Amino acid sequence: MTFHNLHSHGFIRLACAAPRLKVADPGFNLGEMLPLLRRADDGGASIVLFPELGLSAYAIDDLHMQSALLDAVRDALSALVEESRSLRAVAVVGAPLRVEGRLFNCAVAIHRGRILAVVPKTYLPNYREFYERRQFASGERAGITSIQLCGQEVPFGTDILLSASDVPDLTIHMEICEDVWMPVPPSSFAALAGATVLLNLSASNVTIGKSDWRHTLCKAHSGRCIAAYAYSAAGTGESTTDLAWDGQAMIYENGALLAEAERFASEPQLILADIDLERLALDRIRMNTFGDNADALRDRLAFRRVSFALEPDCESDLGLMREVERFPFVPSDDARLNELCFEAYNIQSHGLRKRLESTRVEKIVIGVSGGLDSTQALLVAADTMDALGLPRENILAYTLPAFATSAGTKTNAWRLMKALGVTAAEIDMTPACRQMLVDIGHPFAEGEPVYDITFENVQAGARTSLLFRLANKNNGLVLGTGDLSELALGWCTYGVGDQMSHYNVNGSVSKTLIQHLIRWVARTERFGGDASAVLLDILATEISPELVPGDGEGPSQKTEDFVGPYALQDFNLFYITRYGFSPSKVAFLSHHAWSDAARGDWPPHMEAAKQVAYDLPTIKRWLRVFVRRFFETSQFKRSAMPNGPKVSSGGSLSPRGDWRAPSDASGAAWLTDLDRIPD
Numbered sequence: 269m270t271f272h273n274l275h276s277h278g279f280i281r282l283a284c285a286a287p288r289l290k291v292a293d294p295g296f297n298l299g300e301m302l303p304l305l306r307r308a309d310d311g312g313a314s315i316v317l318f319p320e321l322g323l324s325a326y327a328i329d330d331l332h333m334q335s336a337l338l339d340a341v342r343d344a345l346s347a348l349v350e351e352s353r354s355l356r357a358v359a360v361v362g363a364p365l366r367v368e369g370r371l372f373n374c375a376v377a378i379h380r381g382r383i384l385a386v387v388p389k390t391y392l393p394n395y396r397e398f399y400e401r402r403q404f405a406s407g408e409r410a411g412i413t414s415i416q417l418c419g420q421e422v423p424f425g426t427d428i429l430l431s432a433s434d435v436p437d438l439t440i441h442m443e444i445c446e447d448v449w450m451p452v453p454p455s456s457f458a459a460l461a462g463a464t465v466l467l468n469l470s471a472s473n474v475t476i477g478k479s480d481w482r483h484t485l486c487k488a489h490s491g492r493c494i495a496a497y498a499y500s501a502a503g504t505g506e507s508t509t510d511l512a513w514d515g516q517a518m519i520y521e522n523g524a525l526l527a528e529a530e531r532f533a534s535e536p537q538l539i540l541a542d543i544d545l546e547r548l549a550l551d552r553i554r555m556n557t558f559g560d561n562a563d564a565l566r567d568r569l570a571f572r573r574v575s576f577a578l579e580p581d582c583e584s585d586l587g588l589m590r591e592v593e594r595f596p597f598v599p600s601d602d603a604r605l606n607e608l609c610f611e612a613y614n615i616q617s618h619g620l621r622k623r624l625e626s627t628r629v630e631k632i633v634i635g636v637s638g639g640l641d642s643t644q645a646l647l648v649a650a651d652t653m654d655a656l657g658l659p660r661e662n663i664l665a666y667t668l669p670a671f672a673t674s675a676g677t678k679t680n681a682w683r684l685m686k687a688l689g690v691t692a693a694e695i696d697m698t699p700a701c702r703q704m705l706v707d708i709g710h711p712f713a714e715g716e717p718v719y720d721i722t723f724e725n726v727q728a729g730a731r732t733s734l735l736f737r738l739a740n741k742n743n744g745l746v747l748g749t750g751d752l753s754e755l756a757l758g759w760c761t762y763g764v765g766d767q768m769s770h771y772n773v774n775g776s777v778s779k780t781l782i783q784h785l786i787r788w789v790a791r792t793e794r795f796g797g798d799a800s801a802v803l804l805d806i807l808a809t810e811i812s813p814e815l816v817p818g819d820g821e822g823p824s825q826k827t828e829d830f831v832g833p834y835a836l837q838d839f840n841l842f843y844i845t846r847y848g849f850s851p852s853k854v855a856f857l858s859h860h861a862w863s864d865a866a867r868g869d870w871p872p873h874m875e876a877a878k879q880v881a882y883d884l885p886t887i888k889r890w891l892r893v894f895v896r897r898f899f900e901t902s903q904f905k906r907s908a909m910p911n912g913p914k915v916s917s918g919g920s921l922s923p924r925g926d927w928r929a930p931s932d933a934s935g936a937a938w939l940t941d942l943d944r945i946p947d
C-alpha cells in the first residue's frame with residue numbers, strides 16, 4: 269500500500285447513483301445504470317448504491333405482478349452479474365424478486381460476478397400514497413435463508429451483513445426506504461452488530477419539505493449509529509401518474525453531510541465520498557455506551573456475515589473525496605464561525621462566573637502582555653464582570669515588562685487595559701528577575717549574554733509569583749491565560765510559571781481559534797471602537813513569549829520558529845487527540861488540507877499573508893516536533909493543569925476531562941509510524 273492511496277489510511281470510497289429511468293422497462297434501466305456504475309468504478313468507488321426497485325421502477329403498482337416484467341428484471345440482473353466481473357466495486361441494486369410464491373422488494377449486492385446477498389425490505393408502507401403490501405411480502409419473517417438467483421445459491425434475508433475480508437472495519441448493511449423512517453430501523457441493529465456502512469435504496473416521492481426531513485433522518489441516524497449512511501432515492505423517469513420524484517441522493521458520516529446530489533436534475537446523478545472507516549471504529553471504541561447498547565440488545569443482533577474479498581486498488585493515488593478543513597477548530601463558513609465564537613465566549617465566561625460566585629471572590633488578577641492569550645482572557649474577564657454586575661475595575665490588570673518586553677506589546681497592553689476600563693498598573697520585573705539571577709549565580713548577572721531556559725523561566729516565574737501574591741493581597745483569583753495549543757506542546761513554564769493559575773479560561777481553546785475569537789470581538793465592537801482598534805493591532809503582532817532580548821527589530825524569539833506553525837500543530841492536535849489517528853494518517857489528511865493554498869475555503873477575514881501552503885516534508889517535520897513534545901516531554905504539565913471549562917470537541921487536555929495519559933510515556937510507536945511518511 270502506498271502512502272498516497274486512501275485505502276492505506278482507513279478510507280473507502282462510496283458512490284450513490286440516481287440514474288434516468290423508464291417506467292417498467294428493466295432493459296432500459298439496466299442500460300442507464302451501467303455507465304454510472306462504470307464511472308463510479310473508474311473513480312475508485314468500492315460500493316455503488318442505486319435506488320429502490322431501480323430495475324423495474326418503483327411506482328408501477330400492479331405491474332410488479334406481471335410475469336413478463338419479473339422475467340425481464342431477472343434477465344437484467346443476469347446481465348449485470350456478467351458486467352460486474354470486470355469491475356472492482358460492489359453494486360447494490362433494487363429489484364422485485366419472486367421467491368417461493370411471494371414477491372419481495374429486494375436489495376441485491378453484486379461483486380465480481382458473485383451475488384453476495386439479497387436483502388428484502390422489512391417495513392412495507394401501506395398508508396396514504398403507499399400500497400406496497402398489495403404487491404410485496406415483508407422479508408422480516410419470510411423464513412427463507414437462501415435462494416437460487418442467476419444460477420447461484422445466494423444468501424437471502426434481513427439478517428445479512430457483508431464483511432470485506434481485506435478491508436479493516438468495512439461491514440455493509442442494506443435496508444430499503446421506509447425501513448429508516450421507523451423508530452427503530454433495521455440498520456440500528458446492524459450497526460450495533462458491527463456494520464459501519466449503512467445503505468438505503470429508496471424511492472421516496474417528493475412533496476414540499478420532504479427533502480429536509482430525509483436529511484434529518486439520515487443525519488441523525490448516521491450520528492446515532494456512528495456509521496456512514498448513504499441514501500439514494502429514485503428520480504427522473506419514475507411515474508408521475510399521482511406523484512413526483514426528486515432523485516435525492518446523499519452520503520452522511522457520523523452526522524456530517526459528505527456529499528449530496530442535485531435534486532430534480534434532468535441528467536443522471538452520481539456522487540462519491542470517502543468514508544473514514546477507521547474514525548468510525550475508533551469512535552465506537554471510545555464511546556463505551558455504544559458497546560453497552562449492543563450488549564443490551566444482544567438477542568436482536570444475530571446477523572449472518574457474508575465474507576468477500578473486495579481487493580480495492582491500493583496502489584494508485586486516488587485523491588481524497590471529502591473536505592478536510594485546514595483549521596479543525598475554526599470553521600470556514602462565516603455563519604458557523606460566528607455561532608462558534610458566540611458559544612466559545614459564553615462557555616469561557618460562564619466557567620469563570622461560576623467560579624467567582626462559588627468562591628465569593630470578586631476580583632481577578634491578570635498579567636497582560638499585549639499578546640493573544642492574555643488579551644483573550646482579559647476580554648472574557650470583562651464579559652464576566654459585566655454579567656455579574658460587578659465593575660470592570662475589579663479586574664486588576666498588570667503589565668509586567670522585563671528584559672525582552674517590546675515597546676509595541678507594552679503599548680498595546682496599556683491601550684487594551686484602558687479601553688476596557690479595568691484597573692491597570694505596571695510593575696517593572698527587571699529588578700526582581702535580576703536579583704534571582706544573581707542569587708542563583710546565573711552568568712547573565714555577570715553581564716554575559718546567556719539567554720538559556722533558566723533565564724527565560726526566571727522571568728515567567730517571577731511574573732507568576734508576583735500575580736499570586738497580588739491575588740492574596742487583593743482577595744482575587746489569578747486568571748490563567750495559557751491556551752490549548754501551548755498545553756499540547758508544553759510551551760509554558762511549569763509550576764511557578766504561566767502554567768499555573770487559580771482558574772484558566774483558555775486551556776481548552778486552541779491558538780488558531782483564539783485569533784478568530786479576538787477578531788470576532790473586534791468586528792462586532794462588543795467593547796467599543798477603541799478596544800476594537802487595539803485588538804486588530806494585537807492580532808497583527810508576531811507570536812512570541814518575549815523572554816529573550818531582541819535586537820530592536822521585532823522579537824528575537826518567534827514561537828512558531830521553535831514549535832512550528834500553530835496552523836499545523838492545531839491540525840495535529842485535533843486529529844491525534846480527538847480521534848486517536850496515527851501520525852501517518854494525520855499527515856495524509858494534513859497534506860490534503862494544506863498542500864494547495866488555492867483549494868477549499870479559508871476562514872473568513874483571514875489575512876491573505878497567512879493563506880499559505882505546506883508541503884509534505886514540512887508537515888512531517890513539524891509533526892515529529894508535535895509527537896515528541898506531546899507524547900514524550902509535556903504530559904507532566906497537563907497532569908497538573910488548573911481548572912477551566914472544556915470549550916470545543918477535541919479541545920480538552922484536562923486530566924480530569926478528555927485526556928488521561930502517563931507523564932513518562934515513550935513516543936516510539938508514534939515515531940515509528942511517522943517514518944511511513946515519505947520524505
Ligand SMILES: Nc1ncnc2c1ncn2[C@@H]1O[C@H](COP(=O)(O)OP(=O)(O)OC[C@H]2O[C@@H]([n+]3cccc(C(=O)O)c3)[C@H](O)[C@@H]2O)[C@@H](O)[C@H]1O
Pocket residue numbers: 721724725728754758759760761762763765766812813815827901904931932
Ligand atoms: N515528566 C516529567 N515529570 C516531572 N518533571 C519533569 C518531567 N519532565 C521534565 N520535568 C522537569 O520540568 C522541567 C522543564 O519544565 P519547565 O521548567 O517548564 O521548562 P521548559 O519546558 O524547559 O521551558 C519552558 C519553555 O516554555 C516556553 N514558554 C515559557 C513561558 C511562556 C511561553 C509562551 O509563549 O506562552 C513559552 C519557554 O520559551 C521555554 O521554551 C525540566 O527541567 C525538569 O526539571
Ligand SMILES: Nc1ncnc2c1ncn2[C@@H]1O[C@H](COP(=O)(O)OP(=O)(O)OP(=O)(O)O)[C@@H](O)[C@H]1O
Pocket residue numbers: 634635636637638639640641642643666667668669670673731749750766811812813814
Ligand atoms: N510583559 C508581560 N506583562 C504582563 N504579563 C505578562 C507579560 N509577559 C507574559 N505575561 C503573562 O504570562 C503569560 C504567558 O506569556 P506569553 O507572552 O507567552 O503569552 P501571551 O503574550 O499572552 O500570548 P502569546 O503566547 O500569544 O504571545 C501571558 O499570557 C501573561 O499573562
Ligand SMILES: NC(=O)CC[C@H](N)C(=O)O
Pocket residue numbers: 320393398444445446447449470471472473
Ligand atoms: N419507498 C418507500 O418506502 C417510501 C416510504 C417513505 N416513508 C417515503 O415517504 O418516502
